Amino acid sequence: MEVITVLLVLVSLFIGWNIGANDSANCMGTSVGAGILNYKKAALLVGIFALAGAFLQGGNTISTVGKGIVDPVSLGSIAVISALLAAAVFVSISTYKGIPVSTTQAVIGAIAAVAVAVQATVNWGLIGKMFLYWLISPFLALILSYIAYLILDKSLRRYSFMIIDKLIYVLVLGSGIFLAYSLGANNVGNAMGLVVSSDIMTPVIAGLLGGLFIAFGSISFGKNVMKTVSNGIMALDARMAFAAQLGGGITVYLLTALAIPTSTSHAIIGGIAGVGLVKGVASINKKEVKRVVKGWIVTPLLSAVVAVIIFFILKTIL
Numbered sequence: 001m002e003v004i005t006v007l008l009v010l011v012s013l014f015i016g017w018n019i020g021a022n023d024s025a026n027c028m029g030t031s032v033g034a035g036i037l038n039y040k041k042a043a044l045l046v047g048i049f050a051l052a053g054a055f056l057q058g059g060n061t062i063s064t065v066g067k068g069i070v071d072p073v074s075l076g077s078i079a080v081i082s083a084l085l086a087a088a089v090f091v092s093i094s095t096y097k098g099i100p101v102s103t104t105q106a107v108i109g110a111i112a113a114v115a116v117a118v119q120a121t122v123n124w125g126l127i128g129k130m131f132l133y134w135l136i137s138p139f140l141a142l143i144l145s146y147i148a149y150l151i152l153d154k155s156l157r158r159y160s161f162m163i164i165d166k167l168i169y170v171l172v173l174g175s176g177i178f179l180a181y182s183l184g185a186n187n188v189g190n191a192m193g194l195v196v197s198s199d200i201m202t203p204v205i206a207g208l209l210g211g212l213f214i215a216f217g218s219i220s221f222g223k224n225v226m227k228t229v230s231n232g233i234m235a236l237d238a239r240m241a242f243a244a245q246l247g248g249g250i251t252v253y254l255l256t257a258l259a260i261p262t263s264t265s266h267a268i269i270g271g272i273a274g275v276g277l278v279k280g281v282a283s284i285n286k287k288e289v290k291r292v293v294k295g296w297i298v299t300p301l302l303s304a305v306v307a308v309i310i311f312f313i314l315k316t317i318l
Helices: 003-033 039-057 059-068 077-096 103-117 124-158 161-197 203-221 223-232 238-257 264-279 286-317
Strands: none
Touching (some): 003 223, 003 238, 003 264, 039 161, 039 223, 059 203, 059 238, 077 161, 077 286, 103 161, 124 238, 223 264, 264 286
């Protein structure tokens, strides 16, 4: 295997690790904040079910990222490595600082930038479509979570406290697992799409390897972002955790079915905002929300700039 090919695979797996590290909080952070799970158990569950999602249903977004945005052959291996490395570095820094960002936005922004740099043909229509869904997803999750909370609250009034506690525990775990599965199914394409489209490995192998590294990232380096999602935006109880996770999970899964790479960060923050509306806007930490939203805005822009810089450096060296 050539050095360039090895580098491409390694950088792709690094992206997978970053997805797990940054996005595991989106799946189980609310459960941790509600006191249902500790961090280690939450990270392990995310890892297991994100791997399952990546392996079983990762093919849709692998195809979109791999061939839908730009032909990787017209990009060249150096450009592909530059895009993925830039995205990985940016997400790693954000994870270290505890900021939930969108790996999807980082990867897509970087790919588009290097494609322009090498004058490759970019499917701007698809990028515009993804951008539209990125704008819609937090609001969809907000609505779904708001409705889920109201339905749950009304439904539980007929049960005793003991039954409610057990039922809530199961519901919170189930919704978090569903969101973790959706994370793996949707976001593995960001890591492995360009590897598959370059004919380095099959979608099945790519889904398995990408899922394993998403799981590894969740277990090894997800704690800082977990703190932000668990209690940085607002204090959460178990019912709120369930509703936020369910709304976010449905949103991500629907977009996975449409083969649209999306952000679990957008979905879970929208979900938390939705249950926050039930308790009142004053319960939401607006300063923390602004910090997160700023991260969303600068993610594709900074990743794009860094990708072009890395590309010209690598082009000179290699």
